[in-house]
Amino acid sequence: MREIRRNRWAALILNLGLGLLVLLPLSGCGYNDIQAGDEEVKARWAEVGNQYQRRADLIPNLVQTVKGAANFEKETLEAVISARSQATSIQITPELANDPEALQKFADAQGQLSSALSRLFAVAESYPQLTATAGFRDLQAQIEGTENRITVARGRYIESVRAYNTLIRSFPTNLTAMATSAEVKPTFETRAGVGDTPPEVQF
Secondary structure: OHHHHHHHHHHHHHHHHHHHHHHHHHHHOOHHHHHHHHHHHHHHHHHHHHHHHHHHHHHHHHHHHHHOOOOOOHHHHHHHHHHHHHHHOOOOOOOHHHOHHHHHHHHHHHHHHHHHHHHHHHHHOOOHHHHOOHHHHHHHHHHHHHHHHHHHHHHHHHHHHHHHHHHHHOOOHHHHHHHOOOOOOOOOOOOOOOOOOOOOOOO
């Protein structure tokens, strides 16, 4: 009888020990840090999306204002309209940030829109009657401010992804990452030739 009890106690202690071995990597080896890092990346991505959406929302008013200028280059205006349509056709979702191919398409589309806006503002300098209007100047300022906020938000997002990827690749946190299927996240990169230069605003 004592032997049976001893065996039961031994089995219980063994099971508790195994349970602790399973839980230790999750609690003591970065599980909470991985979750916090993932939430930080999501929050930074949401801010990137908010700023790009703000820019997209400003463009229709800009287009209407520019349309009022006599003989304004139609091709330049249509390029902005087309680039905005392409950029807004890609939904800014949390899942997008985890798909490298979709994220690159999104980055390219936003870069094309930035380039189209840069060209529009450059051409607008040849139309004093347009650049002299308060409405146009106000929209220029708002878009310039938004472009700056996009740059800041994107930089913070890239940094949060870098920190997260470093965390899940580093020992011993990488063991917890493997146990919880935490994967490396793609970063937000712009490609040469696509164009992602903020428009210059001159008054």
